[in-house]
Amino acid sequence: MKIDAAVCSSARLARDRRFDGRFFTAVKTTGIFCRPICPARPPLEHNVTYFATAAEAANAGFRPCLRCRPDSAPGSPAWELVSTTVQRALKLMRSEREPHSVERLAERLGVSSRYLRRLFAEHLGVSPLAVWQTERALFAFRLLRDTNLPIAEIAYESGFNSLRRFNGVFKQIYQRTPSEVRREGHTGRLKSSASTTVRLYLDYRPPLDWQQLLTFLGARALVGVEQVEDCEYLRSFALEGCRGVMRVAHDPERNRLVVEVSGQEGGTGLYLLNQRLRRLFDLDADTAEIQAVLNEDPLLKKQLAQRPGLRLPGAWDPFEYALRAILGQQISVAAATTIAGRLVARYGESFVDDSGVERFLFPTAKQLAEADFAGLGLTRTRANTLREFVDATLDGRVNFAEQSLEDWCTQVTALPGIGDWTAQYIAMRGLSMPDAFPSSDLGILQALGSKSLKAKPKEALARAEQWRPWRAYGAILLWQSLKSGEQK
Incomplete structure (x- = not known):
């Protein structure tokens, strides 16, 4: 992938945090690659080369720096520049803990394995296996340095079912064994008497409007499942057969979120949890690129100036959010959240967390297979739509796997009771598709209209054309621009 060496040089010399994760600097004389914010003395320009991703640098034979820790760098927006x-x-x-062969991955994508390898070589300069191994080794390094987890458990959490293979891949990338890294000492290790508590750190490129994220999520928090208080987000979850609770706080001085995870005995799916949280809080967004596009619209430019650090609030689970979107059709946010809470209380599984508090889990499609949804405050038509959606999820007519926005909308609107607004809204938040745009949304039409006359959906679509491929962010800004009224 092509990058501008002059821009990279200026950014690394200035240690500009806006470029953190956008590229990596490899030093030829030491064989190490670093983030642009590395505190070490900057090497001479003729001794460095630049890579767009950590996988490329590792594949070229460079090992990660132990001071700036590329394992903690925000996700590279360079991934968004490659082919669909x-x-x-x-x-x-990244959506599954265990690796799959290139052949199986290609089959799921509907292409040949040879073609997929060629695409990776062309766009990333590395193989799919090299990308998988590098990312998992970087994640394992974080767990070795930041947690007390046993090495065997770290191997499993990182996606390696073989400790021998984990040791081999890790040593190849870091030129150290996991045991040597562990002996070198931790920084930021959680000191707690609760052996089931783990602390993770999620870095991001500033700015991040954390308060706006909490405000948005707090207005939609499900009782017993989610909670927003004291500038923190708390949620119950189930991953890898384990139930647990996560608490997410903001550390603005170090541009990261601090996540404390407590669960029952056994693994907690930390790699998947890490990926889901990065999507939930949109930590890998290329805010500079998004702002450059949206600033072309005067209304959005004004809103961006007032609240920098725009992010697209995602969802913990696509199925969960799809049901919540269906519940929210033609009613207020507060009413939809109340009904969703009733659904959780009736059909969701409960457990007691480490502090003795009863928590609930949002029910899965299997748990709702026989549900009639009576008595929740739904119309008969809406209850039928929910049942149809659950059935379609179970029989494969609805597939949450990666696909285009157009394919997703076509797939979902084929079901009775689901229109374009619902499909676009699920895509926007449930699937984190940045170009999704619910053009018929009342809040969007109010924001784009005048005081006495709302805009029409066709007018909203026409105006949003200039926001592509970031129309979902434009929708968030329009909702924020409303001084009063319901927001979707």
Whole structure:
């Protein structure tokens, strides 16, 4: 992938945090690659080369710096510049803990394995396996330095079912064994008497409007499942057969979120949890690129100036959010949240967390297979739509796997009771598709209209054309621009 060496040089010499994760500096004399914010003395320009991703640097034979820790760098927006097929492949690779063969990955994408390898070589300069191994080794390094987890458990959490293979891949990338890294000492290790509590750090490129994220999520928090208080987000979850609770706080001085995870005995799916939280809080967004496009619209430019650090609030689970979107059709946010809370209380599984508080889990499609949804405050038509959606999820007619926005909308609107607004809204938040745009949304039409006359959906679509491929962010800004009224 092509990058501008002059821009990279200026950014690394200035240690500009806006470029953190956008590229990596490899030093030829030491064989190490660093983030642009590395505190070490900057090497001479003729001794460095630049890579767009950590996987490329590792594949070229450079090992990660132990001071700036590339394992903690925010996700590279360079991934968004590659072909659609490669983007889908990367998201599939990150959506599951265990690796799959290139052949199986290619089959799920509908292409040949030879073609997929060629795409990775062309766009990323590395193979799918090299990308998977590098990312998992970087994640394992974080767990070795930041947690007390046993090395065997770290191997499993990082996606390696073989400790021998984990040791081999890790040593190849870091030129150290996991045991040597562990002996070198931790920084930021959680000191707690609760052996089931783990602390993770999620870095991001500033700015980040954390308060706006909490305000948005707090207005939609499900009782017993989610909670926003004291500038923190708390949620119950189930991953890898384990139930647990996560608490997310903001550390603005170090441009990161601090996540405390407590669960029952056994693994907690930390790699998947890490990926889901990065999507939930949109930590890998290329805010500079998004702002450059949206600033072309005067209304959005004004809103961006007032609240920099725009992010697209995502969802913990696509199925969960799809049901919540269906519940929210033609009613207020508060009413939809109340009904969703009733659904959780009736059909969701409950458990007691480490502090003795009862928590609930949002029910899965299997748990709702026989649900009639009576008595929740739904119309008969809406209850039928929910049942149809659950059935379609179970029989494969609805597929949450990576796909295009158009394919998703076509797939979902084929079901009775689901229109374009619902499909676009699920895509926007449930699937984190940045170009989704619910053009018929009342809040959007109010924001784009005058005081006495709302805009029409066709007018909203026409205006949003200039926001592509970031129309979802434009929708968030329009909702924020409303001084009063319901927001979707």
